Amino acid sequence: MARPRNTDIRRQEIMRGLMAVMAEAGYEGATISLIAQAAGVAPGVVHYHFPNKQAILIELIDYIGSLVQFRFDEMCDGLAAEDHLGAFIDANLALGKGSNAAAVACWVGIGAESVKQPEVRAAYRRVAEKQLQLLESLCDRALTAKRKSTKHKREIALGVMAAIEGVFRLTVSVSELIPRGFAAATVKEMAYGAVSAQPEN
Amino acid sequence: MARPRNTDIRRQEIMRGLMAVMAEAGYEGATISLIAQAAGVAPGVVHYHFPNKQAILIELIDYIGSLVQFRFDEMCDGLAAEDHLGAFIDANLALGKGSNAAAVACWVGIGAESVKQPEVRAAYRRVAEKQLQLLESLCDRALTAKRKSTKHKREIALGVMAAIEGVFRLTVSVSELIPRGFAAATVKEMAYGAVSAQPEN
Amino acid sequence: MARPRNTDIRRQEIMRGLMAVMAEAGYEGATISLIAQAAGVAPGVVHYHFPNKQAILIELIDYIGSLVQFRFDEMCDGLAAEDHLGAFIDANLALGKGSNAAAVACWVGIGAESVKQPEVRAAYRRVAEKQLQLLESLCDRALTAKRKSTKHKREIALGVMAAIEGVFRLTVSVSELIPRGFAAATVKEMAYGAVSAQPEN
Amino acid sequence: MARPRNTDIRRQEIMRGLMAVMAEAGYEGATISLIAQAAGVAPGVVHYHFPNKQAILIELIDYIGSLVQFRFDEMCDGLAAEDHLGAFIDANLALGKGSNAAAVACWVGIGAESVKQPEVRAAYRRVAEKQLQLLESLCDRALTAKRKSTKHKREIALGVMAAIEGVFRLTVSVSELIPRGFAAATVKEMAYGAVSAQPEN
DNA sequence: CATGAATGAGAGTTCATTCAT
DNA sequence: CATGAATGAACTCTCATTCAT
DSSP: OOOOOOHHHHHHHHHHHHHHHHHHHHHHHOOHHHHHHHHTSOHHHHHHHOSSHHHHHHHHHHHHHHHHHHHHHHHHTTOOGGGHHHHHHHHHHOOSTTOOHHHHHHHHHHHHHHHHOHHHHHHHHHHHHHHHHHHHHHHHHHHHHTTBOOTTHHHHHHHHHHHHHHHHHHHHHHGGGSOTTHHHHHHHHHHHHHHHHSOBO | OOOOOOHHHHHHHHHHHHHHHHHHHHHHHOOHHHHHHHHTSOHHHHHHHOSSHHHHHHHHHHHHHHHHHHHHHHHHTTOOGGGHHHHHHHHHHOOSTTOOHHHHHHHHHHHHHHHHOHHHHHHHHHHHHHHHHHHHHHHHHHHHHTTBOOTTHHHHHHHHHHHHHHHHHHHHHHGGGSOTTHHHHHHHHHHHHHHHHSOBO | OOOOOOHHHHHHHHHHHHHHHHHHHHHHHOOHHHHHHHHTSOHHHHHHHOSSHHHHHHHHHHHHHHHHHHHHHHHHTTOOGGGHHHHHHHHHHOOSTTOOHHHHHHHHHHHHHHHHOHHHHHHHHHHHHHHHHHHHHHHHHHHHHTTBOOTTHHHHHHHHHHHHHHHHHHHHHHGGGSOTTHHHHHHHHHHHHHHHHSOBO | OOOOOOHHHHHHHHHHHHHHHHHHHHHHHOOHHHHHHHHTSOHHHHHHHOSSHHHHHHHHHHHHHHHHHHHHHHHHTTOOGGGHHHHHHHHHHOOSTTOOHHHHHHHHHHHHHHHHOHHHHHHHHHHHHHHHHHHHHHHHHHHHHTTBOOTTHHHHHHHHHHHHHHHHHHHHHHGGGSOTTHHHHHHHHHHHHHHHHSOBO
16 A cells, blocks of 8 residues: 555665765765765655765665675686685776776775774774685685695785775776776786795695 | 064974874864864964865875885985885885874875865875886886896886785774784785796896 | 544544653654654654644644643542632642643643744633633632632632643753642642632622 | 954854744744844854854853843842842833843743753753742741741742743733733732741741 | 954755655 | 655754955
């Protein structure tokens, strides 16, 4: 009898509206009005579905995390275990299908917001911890496949993660300095270089 | 006899005020009033010395760039040419004297602001290009010292730079995940690992 | 066979919802959403049964008036005519069965709303006039029973009414200053004191 | 050199702006914009001098309290101690010079706001407690002058206070029912009637 | 040079009311 | 009758910027 529930759909639309606007104007520049416009809804709708602007951002953080996860799962398909590390790097940095420039720009903005908003920081950390654990297990697989010591898998994982985050940052701010398609290759070389550099098991 | 110009001193005080506030509250959260307070001056003074808030930020970008440069010069003192690459990484990431957590937090915020403010982006790029050129020459020195091909010096330089920026980001958002004193060592290993991995010249 | 009308029930539920919420949050703080929640209905239902928020308030005014009337009737039962004045005061101020703290808080809020909403003011006046007429006749009874001049019955009635309203106000704002069970006794003393002070008839 | 401080003047102007608007439109209806207009300043000025709207209201509470106190002091001048109780009632209720219809309307609104704003409630209580103590001492004086027991001075004080507050309420909501100049006389009669009714000391 | 009061545009948020289902 | 999503106007509050002193 009542109007059918469409909350989940609306929430996604609004969250994607934030992503689109934020990629151009930053978090502060993403006004509720602009977000609503980008989502194709009236301004009041935003606060009907979210208690406040921060809540949209936090939902966006999880969403971007899940996008990477999804792309990684796709890319792993049919790959040997030792190549999953490369797949993870590609999932984050490779261009082409599934790459998402807006998400990258947002991710940089999320880093800055997490400086002052503890809740954002917490949400970011949840995603980062999950990715770091995944990365560690991928390093383990790669090291094991090459019969290398897995002693420094966490260090390598952290280095890879930092490199990925750094590429995001450079992509956003100084994309002209990075030749197209360069980043994924370089980070993969660094990662597998580190793997190879480990002593035999 | 005119009274001595204290304009330059005031400008520095204000700019450092921005750095201090921005490290806690982000760029948008750094109100003119808070900046003035941190600088120990009246709010009106800020706009006497700077046309607008953005101008302070741009001065801050150059200032942070010069801080790193200065620390690098200090650290190079007495080091062999091949170790200058390590000195650069330390200048950015090593803890202890000369390390500056506020500057790191600001740097992350500057990255986010450069998404929407072209002038900030340009200022950031000037500093980044300079650092990248320096890094490239440091890679060249390191490769040459080990009689390696310098063909991929730019790739290595970019990778190192990304790793440094990424560490900044992780430091700010998820410092708990990074053991103290870990970052500089890991990035140096990655850098020299890449150097060693190059073919002989 | 039409389904039984539950409109009247719903209206009461909603009106009581307003009373409950308004006692805690004031009239402006009583949002339609909160009222609906307190009434156990969906927000949309409220405007199905009432054209607007003000209409609920006006119904509430009459309702609270009738509550007092009802309690008065109950308390009069078996009392001598000269004691009906005391019963009226008790009906308003006595604690125990039939006392209604929420109604008192609402009544204070209604007074404030009547400053700006003419319709509310009119509704309040209707109730007040009725009570004042009743009070006047009760004073008449009390005076006549004591063979006193009834010349100032209206003054006494007004004084009693003011005292009652004032106790409401103090109860709401500074209940700590009023010992429990104190108010009804004090006002009754004042009322019968004034009755006694009148000249013999 | 700097612009001279005028904060105190501005704060008073704004507070009186609130009083003027609130007397017509209630507290919620007194928007910052209307308050500023009534005070003859730009909207932004309001929040330059007050952190928020509530702070203006709290200042107004103290101000109204001091208005009554001031009028009382004036009216006491040259009166016998036993008549000070009457002066207090006149200070609150007498018409003519020093009477302030806007203040009365605000006071009713303040009562309603104190239901939901604890800070307002606290401010109201501070004023009420001070007045109640004063009233008690005035009752004491009146009783002592007539050689009556002072045992119930607090009860009488409370009754008088309730009557005054109740008159405010009736004045605001149903002024037509109260003949002009009636209230002060009636309350004074009630007060001195109660004094006379006490047993000899 | 310095001060801090003033400005006013625009932000996030709330909410009475409407209405498609 | 009932639902709850949608609307958009209006609110309080913030703040970069200006400028009289």
